[in-house]
Amino acid sequence: MPVIALVGNKGGAGKTTLTVNLSVGLERHGRVVILDTDPQGSSAQWRSIADDDKLPPVISATESLVEMVRDLEQDNDYVVVDCPPSVQAPQTLAILQVSDKALIPVQPSPFDLWASIHIENAVTEARASNPSLQALLVINQLEPRTTLSQLMRDALAEIEVRVADTAIRRRAVYRASALEGRSVYGMGKRGAEATAELNQLIEEVIRT
Numbered sequence: 001m002p003v004i005a006l007v008g009n010k011g012g013a014g015k016t017t018l019t020v021n022l023s024v025g026l027e028r029h030g031r032v033v034i035l036d037t038d039p040q041g042s043s044a045q046w047r048s049i050a051d052d053d054k055l056p057p058v059i060s061a062t063e064s065l066v067e068m069v070r071d072l073e074q075d076n077d078y079v080v081v082d083c084p085p086s087v088q089a090p091q092t093l094a095i096l097q098v099s100d101k102a103l104i105p106v107q108p109s110p111f112d113l114w115a116s117i118h119i120e121n122a123v124t125e126a127r128a129s130n131p132s133l134q135a136l137l138v139i140n141q142l143e144p145r146t147t148l149s150q151l152m153r154d155a156l157a158e159i160e161v162r163v164a165d166t167a168i169r170r171r172a173v174y175r176a177s178a179l180e181g182r183s184v185y186g187m188g189k190r191g192a193e194a195t196a197e198l199n200q201l202i203e204e205v206i207r208t
C-alpha cells in the first residue's frame with residue numbers, strides 16, 4: 001500500500017502542512033495513518049490539539065522506521081510520513097528506502113529550489129535499493145495572483161525531479177487551520193479553495 005513521504009532539505013518548506021492536509025484529503029480514498037519521524041514532532045503536536053476524532057491518527061517514531069512502516073502498511077491504505085528538514089537525517093534516509101512516493105515541497109524561490117538538488121541526489125541513492133521510488137517536487141506557498149518567474153522556471157529545468165502540475169498557494173487558511181488543530185478540510189467555506197487544490201494534487205499523486 002502506498003507509502004508517501006514528505007521530504008526535503010530546507011526547513012519551513014511545508015512538509016508538515018502537506019502531511020496533515022494531504023492525509024485528511026486521502027481519507028476519501030482509504031484508511032490513512034500519519035507517521036511523524038521528525039524529532040520536532042509537529043504533526044504529532046497538531047494531532048494532540050485536534051478535537052476531531054475522525055482525523056487520521058499520528059504515530060511518532062524516530063527509530064526502527066523500516067519495521068514501523070512495514071507494520072503500519074498492514075492495516076492502512078496510505079502511510080503518510082513527515083520527515084525532518086534534512087536529507088542526511090537518518091529518518092529521511094530510512095524512509096526513502098521504504099517509500100513509494102517522495103513529495104518534496106519547495107517554496108517558489110530559486111534558493112529553495114537549489115537546496116533541493118541535495119534531495120535529487122538522495123533520491124538517486126535511495127533508488128539503488130528502492131528502484132521504484134518516485135519523486136515529485138511540489139511548489140508550495142505560491143503567492144496568489146503571481147505566476148512562477150522566469151528565474152524559477154530556469155531553476156526548475158535544472159533539476160531532474162518531476163514537478164507536480166498542481167502548485168499549492170500561500171493561503172492564510174493553512175496556518176489558521178493548523179492553529180486550531182484542524183485541516184483545511186475542516187474549515188468550511190474558508191477552506192474551499194485550499195481543499196480544491198489539495199484534491200487536485202492528491203489525484204496527481206495517486207496516478208503518478
Ligand SMILES: Nc1ncnc2c1ncn2[C@@H]1O[C@H](COP(=O)(O)OP(=O)(O)OP(=O)(O)O)[C@@H](O)[C@H]1O
Nearest residue numbers: 011012013014015016017085141169170171174175
Ligand atoms: N501553502 C501555505 N500557505 C500558507 N502558509 C503555509 C503554507 N504552507 C506552509 N505554511 C506555513 O509555513 C510554515 C512552515 O510550514 P511547515 O511547518 O509545514 O514546514 P515544514 O517543512 O514542516 O517545516 P520544518 O522543516 O520546520 O519541519 C508554517 O507556519 C505553515 O503554517
Ligand SMILES: [Mg+2]
Nearest residue numbers: 015016038042
Ligand atoms: Mg515540519
